[in-house]
Amino acid sequence: MTTGKPRVVCISQARMTSTRLPGKVLMEAAGKPLLAHHLGRLSRCRNLDALVLATTVNATDDPVADLAATLGVPVFRGSEHDVLSRFAGAAAMAGADVVVRVTADCPLIDPDLVDRVVAALLESDPPLDYVSLDVTRYPRGLDAEVFTRAALDEAAANATDPAEREHVTAHIYRRPDRFRLGAPLQPDGAPVDQRWCVDEPSDLDLIRTLLGALLPEKPDFGWQDCCKLLDQHPDWADINRAVRQRTLH
Incomplete structure (x- = not known):
């Protein structure tokens, strides 16, 4: 890491060829593509120096790259399946010292929570290589991981397991003997069993129901505003209750 203030770069991954819901990141909710909601919310983060979209070199992802460019977000294009190399390339392009990993299928991502995870790594003493939001206690769809560029580059150079090439950070968090892993950040209250990502x-x-209700009243809403709305409309949580999260952890 460079001396002085580290350069913090958020890299969001997106592609059109999702297996369960192809093209989901460009599907619309409340009049805008999900990707536009996602990138717009990340632009409110205070602890980021740059935001980059990492997509693939496939022609099918040209519309993803075009939308990001229209929104003023730099784009890095790399391998579809070797997402680790795609992140390493995006981090190098953006001159990152610290990398924030998020995914574009999270249109309700909370900028304040992202800032908290970044602060947890930057302010750690002794220093950390990796810290994340506790996805077992927060709603899925707020996920954020923060790690050093050095850890990312080491993973990109050494990971051989195909799952570690696809899931970017697995090579890091699977090796507590090699990398300094921070305790996942947890909410103050009880765990919230909700799914706000789009698969x-x-x-x-x-997501369309929540955005349609929240944006007219509070365009800068946070994750707890979503919780309050679902408390008021408990039947809404049943809309996607049958969906199961795929996970490598």
Whole structure:
């Protein structure tokens, strides 16, 4: 890491060829593509120096790259399946010292929570290589991981397991003997068992319902505003309750 203030770069990964819901990141909710909601919310983060979209070299992802460019977000294009190399390339392009990993199927991502995870790594003493939001206690769809560029480059150079090439950070968090891993950040209260990421049509239905209700009243809403709304409309949580999260952890 360079001396002085580290350069913090958020890299969001997106592609059109999702297996369960192809083209999901450009599907619309409340009049805008999900990707536009996602990138717009990340632009409110205070602890980021840059935001980059990492997509593939496939022609099918030209619309993803075009939308990001229209929104003023730099784009890096790399391998579809070797996402680790794609992140390493994006981090190098952006001159990152610290990398924030998020995924574009999270249109409700919370900028304040992203800032908290970044601060947890930057302010750690002794220093950390990796810290994340606790996805077992926060709603899925707020996920954020923060790690040093050095750890990313080491993973990109050494990872051989195909799952570690695809899932970017697995090479890091699977090796507590090699990397300094921070305790995952947890909410103050009880765990919240909700799905706010988009993998299935029913996930999209829920996101459209939430954005349609929240944006007119509070365009800069946070994750707890979503919780309050679902408390007021408990039947909404049933919209995507049958969907199961795929996970490597």
